[in-house]
Amino acid sequence: MPDRETMPYRDCVGVTLFNARGEVFIARRIPEDDPEDSSEMGSPWQMPQGGMDKGETPLDTAYRELFEETSVRSVSLLAEAPDWIHYDLPDEALGIALHGKYRGQRQRWFAFRFDGDESEIDVLKPAGGKYKAEFDAWRWEQLAALPELVVPFKRAAYEQVVAAFAEIPVQLGQG
Numbered sequence: 001m002p003d004r005e006t007m008p009y010r011d012c013v014g015v016t017l018f019n020a021r022g023e024v025f026i027a028r029r030i031p032e033d034d035p036e037d038s039s040e041m042g043s044p045w046q047m048p049q050g051g052m053d054k055g056e057t058p059l060d061t062a063y064r065e066l067f068e069e070t071s072v073r074s075v076s077l078l079a080e081a082p083d084w085i086h087y088d089l090p091d092e093a094l095g096i097a098l099h100g101k102y103r104g105q106r107q108r109w110f111a112f113r114f115d116g117d118e119s120e121i122d123v124l125k126p127a128g129g130k131y132k133a134e135f136d137a138w139r140w141e142q143l144a145a146l147p148e149l150v151v152p153f154k155r156a157a158y159e160q161v162v163a164a165f166a167e168i169p170v171q172l173g174q175g
Helices: 058-070 143-148 154-163
Strands: 011-018 024-029 048-051 075-080 086-088 104-114 135-141
Touching: 011 058, 024 058, 024 143, 048 058, 048 086, 048 143, 058 075, 058 104, 104 154, 135 143, 143 154
Parallel strands: 011 104
Antiparallel strands: 011 024, 011 048, 024 135, 075 104, 086 104
């Protein structure tokens, strides 16, 4: 097994996309051979997220990843989580998931308000099929419910995201 302590974190972003009712977009990952996606590790639901390209700012990455995974462009920035949020891969995925190079992810999380029509959302053929689909279904969910819907090793990270953006549903009128 690789030495976890010497492996770096992969720099990524995550997007918490709120609708006008204060609900959050969540999507179901398409199972792949990557152990991070394994249904044996729990539910494959998650918010959009992805790695930063060289020279890209976290906010630019957030806009790009959201579009590449959901086709969504009609958004307004609401907030940025104050700190990087980390998660570690479980031992059985270490050296295999994330191309075998990383111990987990270090993520900057952004909250956006979805300003478009739901017909804009297309997880099956993102950008008209320009990008490979990562999800096969999506829905709106309560922010507080998200940690229980993700794979267990991402749960603590999602709890931090929920804490960082806890006031947004109230601000959007969900109360």
